[in-house]
Amino acid sequence: MANYIWLNCPSMKESITIKEIARRLHISPSTVSRALQNSPRISVQTRQAVHELAEQLQYFPSITARNLRQGRTGIVAVVLPEIRENFFSEVVNGIEEVVFAAHSTVALYQSHDRYDREKQILETLASNQVDGVLLSVAKESQQFGHIQRLLDRRIPIVLLDRIPPKINTHQVECNMEKGAFEATKWLARRGCQRIALLNGPQPLVASEERYRGYIKALIEAKLSVENSLIKRVDLTTADITEKMNQLLDTARPDAVLAFNDYVALDAMQVCRSRGKRINQDISFVSFANLPLTTYLEYPPLASVEQHPYKIGFTAAEILMKINDGTLNGAELQKIVLEPELVIREEKTVNL
Amino acid sequence: MANYIWLNCPSMKESITIKEIARRLHISPSTVSRALQNSPRISVQTRQAVHELAEQLQYFPSITARNLRQGRTGIVAVVLPEIRENFFSEVVNGIEEVVFAAHSTVALYQSHDRYDREKQILETLASNQVDGVLLSVAKESQQFGHIQRLLDRRIPIVLLDRIPPKINTHQVECNMEKGAFEATKWLARRGCQRIALLNGPQPLVASEERYRGYIKALIEAKLSVENSLIKRVDLTTADITEKMNQLLDTARPDAVLAFNDYVALDAMQVCRSRGKRINQDISFVSFANLPLTTYLEYPPLASVEQHPYKIGFTAAEILMKINDGTLNGAELQKIVLEPELVIREEKTVNL
DNA sequence: TTATCTTAGACAAACGTTTGCACAACAGGA
């Protein structure tokens, strides 16, 4: 109520446009437009006059109008499962760096790992006519028609990290087979003989990759592959606890390669509660290299760093290059980054 | 190169518009527009026909055109220090929920706690003509002209959590004075006599608030206020370590109220390395209630929950209500949420 | 029958840019 007269005062509302500048300088809007773009077709005097007046009047171009005219929006949609996961917030960091530098805007959407939400988001994007989409699919998603529909609308998409099968578009991921291979090999070299794999859920490509790397390393190290040493978890604490207990009961592992740090941490709780000394009776290696592990009494001995920042950065770069024509959108970019095995200084229990 | 002829094929590029639907149904575009909006001015038959054809042709409205016409952008800019901090990613979650439901878009910007970056971002926003800004200022920022300039351009701003002085706009924060008060009182009731305060840096309003609540509780509990029990840290591990060591050397605290969970964790490392038994010889309480604390051997006994999700949610709601006229932008909203002291089940060292 | 009211829809302007084309003025060369 307070200031409603003031708010309705029309003179305050009018924002100055190209037309207004043109009117004041007695020239045409097209001239002003070109002058602002520093077109060589406009004389230096006119250009200067326009720039001065624009500055003086605090002119800001209407991005909306420009977008409409030019058929672009300057918006890059980022669709991720959950930014509170450190991996994804780092991905966003990498993306933002590139997109901001290119004077575009990051529009953020979270699927919270739910298929229906992801679908709804992509449908929204179709009408928003974004310049491109960076997508990491939800854990839950099993069908991918929504992605294909966006591609059909000629919206460039770059898939990050979680790459669904059968979708033919640009992608950036980290070679987790190699990561699992290196991690397992490292455990074997350290003398571990019974290395367990606490893998992720079946449908995830990431689980498949880790499995392959693990097996490959066992073979190379001449260790036998035992099914009792391999478990899949659905990433809930309850399930992780159950499977870790099963491992301890039946397989007597001396090391565990965990799907990610969270799985490792939950599994370690189980081991501790059963009197095992972490990294002494049983060694842990996992994926992700979360910053929180620095605060742990007994963090995993090593972690496979997946370079999330670089994944985001690279994916965003591909999109920007496609949009400015540096890269031909028709040639699909499929980039595989190399992971890195980060070894921590060893902390063992000394009672 | 591959498909460039195909890409240039004009027939593929044309997206269907209201005009196209109108042409096919031999009616005018305005009728189509109104039909799509289910205007009662259009007959039921026509409405149905329009909807059917729109569906069949996969019509998506051009948000850009609509925005231009309606003088809005549908974009809410979110400017935060760092989304990898759990607090802020939860804030984003709350914001996204509201903004997405209102069919608007979240544009994300991170200042990385740097003043120059924050300034640059807000300048960009001025020309992008966003519908509103949700801002949590950078730790580094001491001057706030960039915020005022945005307000001068009639762009509604809601400040979150970190509220700078002298800026008169909407704000949502959590009452940290009360949080500190409750936390300190709880420690006192538990029998702690020498409660230290490991506070944040001077310029932060948040530090001031915690200080006041701490003092108030000490007085109420009839404990003496000792300067040697109060330290300020700059939130780096090095400084925290130094100040915690000073505390142990000179003040013999039996409890520590830490600025946030990270400060608490670093300080606890120091205590452990000096042989103190956490939550037995020295009790910890802090702010934030990070999820990582569930994985800790000895988490802080209690944490002051600041409800970041709710902060984001509330702030976004204010913005949306201002923009749809439910709320008058001229009446400033200053909302203070109540914190909550979360008590953990006690874990003590049992050697 | 005429006057008034409703209904369903059409017309056209507007939002603020950008850009292809036209054009006037002036120059230089033949």
Next chain:
DNA sequence: TCCTGTTGTGCAAACGTTTGTCTAAGATAA
């Protein structure tokens, strides 16, 4: 004098919506 360039600018259309006003036809009432 005419032709051809060059330079600087204006005109108008276009991007895809939304919305105020107008109209024609039919309905109702006097």
